[in-house]
Amino acid sequence: MPFQYNEFYNEKTGLTVGINKQLFHEKTPFQTVEVFETDTWGNLMTIDGMVMLSEKDEFVYHEMMSHPALFTHPNPVDVLIIGGGDGGTAREVMKHPSVKRVDMVEIDEAVVRASKLHMPEVGDFDNPKLNVLYENGLTFVDGPEKEYDVIIIDGSDPVGPAVDLFKKEFYEKCHRCLKDDGVLVSQTESPFVADYHKSIRSVHKAISELFPVAKLFLTFIPLYPTGMWSMAFASKQVDPLSDEVLEKIVEKLPAFESTLKYYNKDMHSGAFALPNFVKEIIR
Amino acid sequence: MPFQYNEFYNEKTGLTVGINKQLFHEKTPFQTVEVFETDTWGNLMTIDGMVMLSEKDEFVYHEMMSHPALFTHPNPVDVLIIGGGDGGTAREVMKHPSVKRVDMVEIDEAVVRASKLHMPEVGDFDNPKLNVLYENGLTFVDGPEKEYDVIIIDGSDPVGPAVDLFKKEFYEKCHRCLKDDGVLVSQTESPFVADYHKSIRSVHKAISELFPVAKLFLTFIPLYPTGMWSMAFASKQVDPLSDEVLEKIVEKLPAFESTLKYYNKDMHSGAFALPNFVKEIIR
Numbered sequence: 001m002p003f004q005y006n007e008f009y010n011e012k013t014g015l016t017v018g019i020n021k022q023l024f025h026e027k028t029p030f031q032t033v034e035v036f037e038t039d040t041w042g043n044l045m046t047i048d049g050m051v052m053l054s055e056k057d058e059f060v061y062h063e064m065m066s067h068p069a070l071f072t073h074p075n076p077v078d079v080l081i082i083g084g085g086d087g088g089t090a091r092e093v094m095k096h097p098s099v100k101r102v103d104m105v106e107i108d109e110a111v112v113r114a115s116k117l118h119m120p121e122v123g124d125f126d127n128p129k130l131n132v133l134y135e136n137g138l139t140f141v142d143g144p145e146k147e148y149d150v151i152i153i154d155g156s157d158p159v160g161p162a163v164d165l166f167k168k169e170f171y172e173k174c175h176r177c178l179k180d181d182g183v184l185v186s187q188t189e190s191p192f193v194a195d196y197h198k199s200i201r202s203v204h205k206a207i208s209e210l211f212p213v214a215k216l217f218l219t220f221i222p223l224y225p226t227g228m229w230s231m232a233f234a235s236k237q238v239d240p241l242s243d244e245v246l247e248k249i250v251e252k253l254p255a256f257e258s259t260l261k262y263y264n265k266d267m268h269s270g271a272f273a274l275p276n277f278v279k280e281i282i283r
Numbered sequence: 284m285p286f287q288y289n290e291f292y293n294e295k296t297g298l299t300v301g302i303n304k305q306l307f308h309e310k311t312p313f314q315t316v317e318v319f320e321t322d323t324w325g326n327l328m329t330i331d332g333m334v335m336l337s338e339k340d341e342f343v344y345h346e347m348m349s350h351p352a353l354f355t356h357p358n359p360v361d362v363l364i365i366g367g368g369d370g371g372t373a374r375e376v377m378k379h380p381s382v383k384r385v386d387m388v389e390i391d392e393a394v395v396r397a398s399k400l401h402m403p404e405v406g407d408f409d410n411p412k413l414n415v416l417y418e419n420g421l422t423f424v425d426g427p428e429k430e431y432d433v434i435i436i437d438g439s440d441p442v443g444p445a446v447d448l449f450k451k452e453f454y455e456k457c458h459r460c461l462k463d464d465g466v467l468v469s470q471t472e473s474p475f476v477a478d479y480h481k482s483i484r485s486v487h488k489a490i491s492e493l494f495p496v497a498k499l500f501l502t503f504i505p506l507y508p509t510g511m512w513s514m515a516f517a518s519k520q521v522d523p524l525s526d527e528v529l530e531k532i533v534e535k536l537p538a539f540e541s542t543l544k545y546y547n548k549d550m551h552s553g554a555f556a557l558p559n560f561v562k563e564i565i566r
């Protein structure tokens with residue numbers, strides 16, 4: 001029975017998606033995970049009623065969560081993903097030949113299971129570089145000493161289990177788990193929605209206090225509220241807009257650029273351009 | 284009685300807006316013009332059921348339809364706007380001190396009337412530089428010789444009266460109405476929607492054949508389908524990414540940058556960065 005999936009970001013304004021049928025529904029100890037077959041975006045995963053990804057738009061989010069960070073780091077070998085259970089971010093990270101190991105710390109195995117079942121092209125779960133750990137990301141970065149080159153925080157929205165992923169304590173722990181040239185990226189919601197400004201500011205303030213390089217970048221995501229999404233970017237040494245990074249992109253991207261639908265050298269630089277009203281949010 | 288305004292861009296997928304009440308409804312000889320009071324975006328104008336602008340998001344579209352073109356032209360004095368009846372594009376154009384006259388050729392006076400009544404902050408209709416003409420833009424550019432510095436095609440979607448604004452014949456006429464260093468910009472729909480690719484390609488092909496500089500740029504528009512919008516950009520001489528343009532922005536923008544919420548020097552350059560899938564559409 002076809003129906004409409006509605007996700008409101010402000011009062012009763014938001015996204016409406018034509019659904020052919022529901023494919024997955026599970027109330028886990030952490031959240032409600034659902035997958036729907038949509039009319040035009042392929043299968044769509046939601047968590048607690050918020051869109052996480054569709055098969056047809058996921059390329060934007062996953063490419064932009066990965067490549068700006070991976071190209072900024074001089075030689076990324078060990079990568080940590082917090083969340084990211086659908087597998088898309090890990091898939092993009094593992095396209096970089098220097099990467100030897102990806103630890104994906106997903107709190108909820110149902111997300112991985114739903115993705116494998118209903119979005120088989122999204123994850124690259126059989127890749128031997130991928131190490132999936134079903135743990136709480138917050139306690140994982142608080143545990144025994146770890147040293148990563150890149151940390152990607154691919155959590156859901158700042159409600160439910162992901163709420164602490166927007167707090168300074170968490171970024172302090174991530175900072176400690178990064179090597180001396182480490183790079184971090186974290187999704188930080190839409191700047192067009194006033195309710196999200198607090199989260200954007202909170203993360204930006206935290207990384208600005210911890211890292212010498214702290215920026216925000218933007219990307220188009222058609223199925224996320226307002227279509228404009230922001231990502232926080234932090235680096236211990238290298239600036240993402242430095243000549244060395246742009247040269248590295250020219251040198252190393254051609255090896256796998258044909259697999260990318262969004263990211264390229266121009267988008268790398270262009271994504272860091274911020275409209276005046278967005279600059280104002282993080283001033 | 285509150286209700287939902289839905290605009291679908293694909294089957295039954297699209298935007299849903301919470302409406303408090305309807306403020307304007309008129310079936311004109313050309314189209315149906317409506318204005319609604321929304322829950323969070325201020326008043327919203329639609330034409331034939333398609334969102335044109337809301338009071339709270341219009342700044343993006345109007346700044347980006349104007350400033351990239353006006354800063355690319357070395358000295359814009361005479362500007363033609365085809366459509367643009369809400370007045371927002373003219374308002375931005377007239378912020379440039381060099382501009383002496385703006386001819387706004389709007390086919391439907393009801394659009395101007397609805398904007399003045401229900402979006403009084405959008406237009407700057409009392410500005411003596413503004414010359415509003417209620418004519419068909421297609422025949423206007425086909426009439427007696429005219430010489431503009433900049434032409435901005437601010438029409439609605441390629442259905443109804445605006446359909447010919449996406450055809451080569453129209454761009455040939457615009458090209459003839461531009462001086463030797465003329466610049467043109469035209470809205471060309473969302474690259475995320477397959478149904479629009481034909482329009483994007485058609486306009487891009489036309490301007491590529493007519494102008495030495497032909498580009499596409501992108502902007503975030505939260506109430507347009509998918510939130511990603513494209514604009515065609517054509518110039519007879521100056522490249523929008525040339526050093527002379529970037530220097531002109533640095534020199535002239537500070538005089539009115541405090542009135543802008545979106546456009547700045549970084550956004551000027553960043554907007555011309557195109558994702559791989561968008562490059563593919565216009566290849």
